[in-house]
Amino acid sequence: MKTILIVDDEIHICTLLTTILAKEGYEVDHSVSGAVAIKMVKEKIYDVIFCDYRLKDKEIDGSVLSLKIRELSPATGIVVMTGYPDVRIAIQLIKQGIYDYIVKPLSAAQVVLLVQKVLLHQAVISKEQLPPANPPATGPVSTYISHRGQLSRFVYGTGNTSKELHTQIKLIAPTDYSVVILGETGTGKESVAHLIHSQSKRKDKPLIAIDCGSLSRELACSELFGHEKGAFTGAVQAKTGAFQEAHGGTLFLDEIANLSYEVQTALLRTIQERVVRPVGSTKETHVDIRIIVASNEDLQQAVLAGRFRDDLYYRLNEFAINVPPLRERPDDLPLFISTFKQAVEDELERECGPLSDEVLAAFSSYSWPGNIRELKNVMRRICLLSKDREPITADLLPEELQPVSKESSESIAxxxxxxxxxxxxxxxxxxxxxxxxxxxxxxxxxxxxxxxxxxxxxxxxxxxxxx
Missing domain, CATH: 1.10.10.60 (Homeodomain-like)
Structure with missing residues (x-):
């Protein structure tokens, strides 16, 4: 049985979390004192520990307590809770090795899902058999990060906007419904597609992703449906299309609004009949796939403007998900910053210094028009330009994030x-x-x-x- 310790100086929080987790079959202890919690950790091994950041102990706050727990029990997953979120504290704690930094109040579903994720993470790290998990319908959202071209990790946001998005993903994933994912550039629409596929009945089959924005009409037909040798100039050998490659799994079509009207017509027939005819062939092949599409353009407006077929839109839009921009997810910013920093350090194979208060302030006040992708690129830039372990200062930021100096403001005025x-x-x-x-x-x-x-x-x- 997995063991959990709750450390909070408010007894009703301890009681609430204990009740929630005990119902899930976990062995749960609690303490209202950091000093007592340290004694308990010395006497018993805990898989997960939830500790409040602001404890009433004179010399032990959540930061000190998490460090001591890490020394005593390195394998324990630590989750720090707070009612007063702070970007600098979050980054500091995550850098110290805690698993997550979350904001009160917590929902039952959020707590249970978080424990499952900690246990799953520990199982992967230790290469043990994964613990059984039956995630609830609500909880933090995952943002997919591609690390050196591989699906390497998930970052879990805890804001209300992220939790609502996660609820929708959990709802639609087990079905075979076609999904339309809408959102600005860089918000992580492909991440959502990967999450839907990974939680579906097709997860053991391939997910094939196609960027429709870069395809001409001729190339689009070839990429989607395949072609026979000699079907057109340059077709020196036969090619299998994305529909056949995704057989049994999921086909993700990104920026679908960029497909020409003619290709949309061919796409509609293929989706309706679930058969593919490669370019230059008279033979049709049955395909069993789920369709997920994404667009940073409002497809309904594209339909009204005559750029997108209405029948194709209604065929695809069995369920729609809107991915919120980063500026609407301020609670998730600290964790994204910390995770991207760690990912860049792995890429550079060196440790970078902490972000200065001025940099964190610039991040918090910036609107992030390029969203999560822009944040990752900015982290790459400032870490690359920084010196080993020296504080990362505002002069390393790109121009659009640079604080406006008093002299510049006066000269403009x-x-x-x-x-x-x-x-x-x-x-x-x-x-x-x-x-x-x-x-x-x-x-x-x-x-x-x-x-x-x-x-x-x-x-x-x-x-x-x-x-």
Whole structure:
């Protein structure tokens, strides 16, 4: 039986968590004192410990207690609870080795799911048999992180917005419904697709992902349906399409709104009939797949504008999920920062210093138009530029996150700013405004600004706008 210790100076919290976890079959102890908790850890091995950050012990707060527990029992999963979230404290604690930093009040489902995740993490680390888990319908959301091209880890957000998203994922995952995932660029739509697949009945079969935004009409048909040798110029050998590759599993079509109308027509028939005819072939092949699509453009608006087939939209939209932008998930920011920092340190194979208060303040006040992807890129930049173990300061931040100095503010206010900088800032703001208006659909943004897509990409690069 797995053992859990609750440490909180409010007895009703101890009683509540004990009741919740005991019903799940765990052996639960509790303490209202940090000093007593340390004695208990010396006498008994606990798999998971929940401890409050602000204990009434004079010399033992959650930080000190977690360090002592780590020394006494390195394998124990530590979860620090607080009613007063602070980005700096969260990063410090996670760096010290705690499993998670969560904000009170806690729901029963959140507590149970968190324990299951800690035990699962421990089982993976120790290569033991995974503990049985039957996750509840609600809990923190996972954000998929690709590390060196591999699916390496999940980061769990604990904010209310994240919990609502997770509830929807848990609800739809076991079904075979087609899913439309909507959200701005960089919010993690592919992450949601991976989570749905990993929690479905098809999880042991392949998930094939296709970026429709980069496909021409000819290439799209080949990539989706395959082609026969000699079907067109350059087809020197036969190719199996994504539909057949995903047989038995899930097909994820990202940026589906970018497919041409002709390809949409072929796609509709394939989805309706569940048969594929490769380009240049007269033979049809049955496929058994689940379809998940994603778009950073409102597909209903695309239907009204005549750019997307209404019958295809209604065929795909058996269930819709909206992935919130990072600016609407401030509670999750500390954990994302810490996890990305650790991932970058692994990539660079060196330890970076702590983020300064000025950097953390800039992160907290920034709107993150590029969302989670932009945050990861910024973490890569500042860690790469930093010196080993020295504090990471604001001068390493990209221009859009740089704090505005008093001198710069005064020069702009008095009309003394450099004309080039003023023009650059105006262009930067205009592009961001248009991108936000079209939900970061770059093709649509380029059309509205009367420039081609290549020019827009060049400007995004020049202005260091990460999407």
């Amino acid at each position: 008095t009309g003394e700013a450099n004309l080039k900088n003023v023009t650059r800032q105006a262009e930067y703001q205009k592009i961001l405004d248009v991108l936000q208006k079209v939900r970061f659909n770059k093709s649509q943004a380029a059309r509205l600004m009367n420039i081609d897509r290549k020019t827009l990409y060049n400007k995004l690069h020049t202005l260091n706008i990460l999407l």
